[in-house]
Amino acid sequence: MVxxxxxxxxxxxxxxxxxxxxxxxxxxxSHEKHGGKKALPDRELQVLLIKRSVWPFExxxxxxxxxxxxxxxxxxxARRELQEETAVEDVxxxxxxxxxxxxxxPRGWMISHAFLALVNERxxxxxxxxxxxxxxGLFSVEEALGMxxxxxxxxxxxxxxxxxxxxxxxxxxxKEFLPDEFTISELYQxxxxxxxxxxxxxxxxxxxxxxxxxxxxxxxxDETGKPKQSNQYSQRAAxxxxxxxxxxxxxxxx
Amino acid sequence: MVxxxxxxxxxxxxxxxxxxxxxxxxxxxSHEKHGGKKALPDRELQVLLIKRSVWPFExxxxxxxxxxxxxxxxxxxARRELQEETAVEDVxxxxxxxxxxxxxxPRGWMISHAFLALVNERxxxxxxxxxxxxxxGLFSVEEALGMxxxxxxxxxxxxxxxxxxxxxxxxxxxKEFLPDEFTISELYQxxxxxxxxxxxxxxxxxxxxxxxxxxxxxxxxDETGKPKQSNQYSQRAAxxxxxxxxxxxxxxxx
DNA sequence: ATAATAGTGTCTCTGAGACAATATGAG
DNA sequence: CTCATATTGTCTCAGAGACACTATTAT
Numbered sequence: 075m076v077x078x079x080x081x082x083x084x085x086x087x088x089x090x091x092x093x094x095x096x097x098x099x100x101x102x103x104s105h106e107k108h109g110g111k112k113a114l115p116d117r118e119l120q121v122l123l124i125k126r127s128v129w130p131f132e133x134x135x136x137x138x139x140x141x142x143x144x145x146x147x148x149x150x151x152a153r154r155e156l157q158e159e160t161a162v163e164d165v166x167x168x169x170x171x172x173x174x175x176x177x178x179x180p181r182g183w184m185i186s187h188a189f190l191a192l193v194n195e196r197x198x199x200x201x202x203x204x205x206x207x208x209x210x211g212l213f214s215v216e217e218a219l220g221m222x223x224x225x226x227x228x229x230x231x232x233x234x235x236x237x238x239x240x241x242x243x244x245x246x247x248x249k250e251f252l253p254d255e256f257t258i259s260e261l262y263q264x265x266x267x268x269x270x271x272x273x274x275x276x277x278x279x280x281x282x283x284x285x286x287x288x289x290x291x292x293x294x295x296d297e298t299g300k301p302k303q304s305n306q307y308s309q310r311a312a313x314x315x316x317x318x319x320x321x322x323x324x325x326x327x328x
Numbered sequence: 329m330v331x332x333x334x335x336x337x338x339x340x341x342x343x344x345x346x347x348x349x350x351x352x353x354x355x356x357x358s359h360e361k362h363g364g365k366k367a368l369p370d371r372e373l374q375v376l377l378i379k380r381s382v383w384p385f386e387x388x389x390x391x392x393x394x395x396x397x398x399x400x401x402x403x404x405x406a407r408r409e410l411q412e413e414t415a416v417e418d419v420x421x422x423x424x425x426x427x428x429x430x431x432x433x434p435r436g437w438m439i440s441h442a443f444l445a446l447v448n449e450r451x452x453x454x455x456x457x458x459x460x461x462x463x464x465g466l467f468s469v470e471e472a473l474g475m476x477x478x479x480x481x482x483x484x485x486x487x488x489x490x491x492x493x494x495x496x497x498x499x500x501x502x503k504e505f506l507p508d509e510f511t512i513s514e515l516y517q518x519x520x521x522x523x524x525x526x527x528x529x530x531x532x533x534x535x536x537x538x539x540x541x542x543x544x545x546x547x548x549x550d551e552t553g554k555p556k557q558s559n560q561y562s563q564r565a566a567x568x569x570x571x572x573x574x575x576x577x578x579x580x581x582x
Numbered sequence: 583a584t585a586a587t588a589g590t591g592t593c594t595c596t597g598a599g600a601c602a603a604t605a606t607g608a609g
Numbered sequence: 610c611t612c613a614t615a616t617t618g619t620c621t622c623a624g625a626g627a628c629a630c631t632a633t634t635a636t
Contacts, residue, residue, distance in 0.1 A: 088398050090344045093428070093439050114587080144342050144437045147428040172426060172441055174347070174401045183398045185347050185439070187426055243579040244498075259587075265581065272581075276626065278589070280581060283624065290580060308587040310633035324578040325497040326544060327519065327526075327534060328598095368614080513614075530599065532616070537597065562614040564606035582625090 091182030095152045096139040096227065097167070098190040098234035099160065101198055101212065102251045102267055114259060114307045117267040121218050121231060122159065125209040130180040131224030135211070137231065142187070152189040159210070160193060166250045167191040170237045171230075178226050186225075190234045192250035242268045244324055246290055249317045255294045257304060257312040258282075281315075290322065291315040345436030349406045350393040350481065351421070352444045352488035353414060355452055355466065356505045356521055368513060368561045371521040375472050375485060376413065379463040384434040385478030389465070391485070393440070406443040413464070414447060420504045421445040424491045425484075432480050440479075444488045446504035496522045498578055500544055503571045509548045511558060511566040512536075535569075544576065545569040 099122040104115035123135040138159040142151040149169060157163055167189055174185040213221070215235055219228065241247050242265055251264045258278045265272050274280060281291060294302040294314040303311035353376040358369035377389040392413040396405040403423060411417055421443055428439040467475070469489055473482065495501050496519055505518045512532045519526050528534060535545060548556040548568035557565035 087346065087395065090347050090398075092341065093344050093347075141341065142344075142428065142439070144344075145430055147430070148426055148439065149428070169426060172402055172423060174396070174403075176399055176401070185396070185402065240577075243577065243581065245580070257588085272579075274581065274626095275628085277581070280625080305587095305634080308633085309585080309635055310588045312588055322580045323494075323497065324580065325526075326499070326576045326578065327497065327528065327531070511615085529601090534598080559607080559614095562606085563608055563612080564615045566615055 090185055092184050093142040094139055094184055094186045095148055096137040096186050096188045096230055097152055097156055101193045101195050103195050119215050119267050120212040121215050123211055134224040136224035137227045148187040156191055162197045165193050171233055188230050239269045246317055255314040255316050290320050292318050344439050346438050347396040348393055348438055348440045349402055350391040350440050350442045350484055351406055351410055355447045355449050357449050373469050373521050374466040375469055377465055380478055388478040390478035391481045402441040410445055416451045419447050442484045493523045500571055509568040509570050544574050546572050
C-alpha cells in the first residue's frame with residue numbers, strides 16, 4: 075500500500091478483489107469444399123474458449139483471460155494472456171467494454187475488462203494440436219452463444235459480436251482475416267461471414283469505382299508493374315488487391 | 329472478502345486500491361451576438377473541471393469523478409457523480425475507455441474508468457451559481473487541453489474529444505446539444521462547434537433529400553399538421569425539424 | 583461442353599457539388 | 610431599402626442498383 079503525506083490509505087476503503095481481463099478471440103476458419111474442386115471455401119466465424127478446471131464454474135467453458143498485475147496496464151495483460159493462449163503476437167486486439175455488475179464473479183468484487191482479438195487462422199496453425207486438447211476449443215459463434223458459459227461471458231461474447239460486426243463494416247479490420255493480397259470475392263466472403271446481413275449485389279463495382287470515393291484497396295502489382303492475378307479459387311483468374319491503409323471517416327451527414 | 333468452497337481468497341493477491349471513474353462533461357454554451365441583433369449565436373464547446381482541494385494534485389484542476397462502490401457498476405458510479413456535480417439526470421453518458429498505466433495515481437494502484445457526458449447548457453442553468461464558485465469551472469476545450477491538469481486527465485480529455493468528434497459525425501448525439509425542435513442551421517452550427525473541420529456547402533440539401541437516404545430528421549408539424557417554423561435567429565422564418573430516432577448503420581463498403 | 587467463378591455493358595434514377603438566384607421580414 | 614439568414618433553381622457528373630451478358634479455364 076502506498077503511504078504518503080496526507081496519510082491517504084486505500085486500506086481504509088473496500089477495494090476491488092481483482093481486475094481481470096477477458097479476451098474474445100475470433101478467428102475465421104475455412105473449410106475446403108468437398109472433392110478438392112476449385113471453389114471458394116466455406117468460412118465460419120469461430121471463438122476460442124477454454125474449459126475451466128477450478129472453482130468457480132468448474133467444467134464450464136469460459137473466455138480466456140487472467141488477472142491484471144500492478145506492474146502492467148490492462149491492455150498489456152490482455153496481450154500477455156493472448157500470447158499464452160494462442161502463442162501469437164502482433165494481432166489486432168482492442169478494448170471494448172468493462173463489466174462490473176455486483177456479484178458477477180463469486181470470488182469477490184471483480185471488475186473485468188473485455189478485449190476482442192482477431193486472429194488469422196493461418197497464425198493458429200501451430201496451435202492446432204493444443205486446440206485439439208480437451209480444455210481448449212474453437213466453437214462457432216452461434217454455438218458458443220447457445221452454451222452455458224461461465225460468469226457473464228455469454229453477455230460479453232454477445233457484445234463482442236455486435237462490436238466486431240459494426241467494425242467490420244465501418245473499418246478495414248477485414249484485413250485481419252485476409253492475406254496481404256486477396257481477391258474481391260475473398261473480401262466479400264469474409265465480410266459476409268461476420269455480417270451475414272451484408273448484401274451488395276455489385277460489390278466489385280462499389281470498390282473499384284475510384285473516382286470520388288477514397289480508395290481503400292488498390293490493385294496488387296508484380297515486380298514489372300503488371301497487375302497480379304490468382305486462380306487459386308477459380309478457373310478464370312481474379313485480380314488481387316491489397317489494402318491501402320486509407321481509413322475513411324464515416325459521417326451520417328455526408 | 330468472499331469465502332468459498334475452494335478457499336479462494338483475493339487476499340492472497342495484490343489487488344487494486346480502487347476503481348475510480350472520471351467523467352468528461354461536455355456542454356456547448358451560446359453567446360448572443362452583440363447588440364441583440366437577430367443572428368445565430370456564437371457557440372463554444374466547454375468542459376467542466378473541478379479544482380482539487382486535497383492531496384494529490386492539490387490546487388490543480390481535474391475531471392470530476394469518484395470511487396466506485398462494491399454495490400454498484402462503474403456506470404452507476406458515473407451517473408451518481410454526474411448527478412452530484414451538475415444536479416442533472418437523464419443526460420447522455422457513455423463509457424469510452426479505461427486508464428490503467430502503473431503509477432498514474434500516487435495514491436496507489438488505481439484503474440480508472442472514463443465516461444463522457446453531454447449536457448445541454450439549458451440543463452446547467454440551475455447550476456450556474458455553483459459553477460461560478462471557485463472550485464468548479466467551465467473551460468473551453470482548447471483552454472483545458474493547454475492546462476496542467478491533475479493525474480492523466482489531459483490525456484483522458486484528449487481521448488474524449490476525439491471520441492465525441494467521431495460520434496458527432498457517426499451518430500445523432502448532436503441532439504443532446506439541441507432543443508427538441510431546431511433548424512438546420514442550428515444543427516449545422518452544433519456540428520461545426522464540435523468538429524471545426526466539418527464543412528458541407530449544401531448541408532440542407534443533403535439532409536432533406538429523403539429518397540434513398542434514411543431520414544434522420546423530419547419536419548416539425550404543429551397541431552393542425554402544418555409545418556412549424558421559427559424566426560428566432562433570422563428574418564426569414566426557418567423550418568423546424570426534429571430527430572426521427574433513426575440511427576443509420578455506416579459502412580465503408582456501401 | 584460444363585461448371586464455377588470473374589468481370590463488363592448498359593440503362594435508369596438519384597444524389598453530390600457548385601453557384602446563382604430568390605424569399606422573408608425586422609429595423 | 611438593406612441586411613442577414615433561409616431556401617430553391619439549375620446544371621453536370623458520378624455512383625447506385627439491377628440484370629443480362631461475356632470471359633476464362635480446369636475437368
